[in-house]
Amino acid sequence: MRFLPTRVHGIIDYVWGALAFATPWALGFAGGTEGFLLMFFGVAAFAYSFATDYEWGVIPVLSVPAHLAVDGAGGLFLMAAPWLFGFADRVHWSYLAFGGFSVVASLVTRTKPAGR
Numbered sequence: 001m002r003f004l005p006t007r008v009h010g011i012i013d014y015v016w017g018a019l020a021f022a023t024p025w026a027l028g029f030a031g032g033t034e035g036f037l038l039m040f041f042g043v044a045a046f047a048y049s050f051a052t053d054y055e056w057g058v059i060p061v062l063s064v065p066a067h068l069a070v071d072g073a074g075g076l077f078l079m080a081a082p083w084l085f086g087f088a089d090r091v092h093w094s095y096l097a098f099g100g101f102s103v104v105a106s107l108v109t110r111t112k113p114a115g116r
Contacts, residue, residue: 002110006064009109010049010056016101017045023094034087038094041078054113064113068106075102 021042024035052067053060062070078099082088 002108004105004109006054006110006113007056009105010052010054012105013045013049013052014056016098017042017049020045020098023098027091027094029091032087033085034082034091037081037085038078038098041074041098044074064109065111068109068111071102071109072106075099075104075106078102 019042021039023042024030024038029035030039048062048067048070049056050058051060051062052064053062054064054067076099078095081099082092082095
């Protein structure tokens with residue numbers, strides 16, 4: 001059931017991106033692959049949110065369904081990344097949390113902005 005408005009999802013996107021970018025420093029794993037990968041996803045979230053055709057997009061070239069597909073696929077990738085890249089023994093909970101949140105958000109967000 002898709003109940004989350006795109007207006008709210010858009011706000012969450014930018015907050016999620018900022019938190020993903022800041023988390024490696026806040027939790028002390030900014031060096032190496034485990035830090036870089038989460039920071040990269042934070043920046044990427046800003047970029048594709050900026051380009052999404054919803055209330056918070058600035059250059060609306062990416063449809064909401066495409067945005068949600070990226071959220072879902074990216075979330076699954078984040079959840080697997082600690083094991084794929086071999087740092088699960090040091091860092092995995094933040095990846096599971098950010099990834100799981102992305103997957104859930106992709107499944108509960110409406111596919112059209114309000115009024116369209």
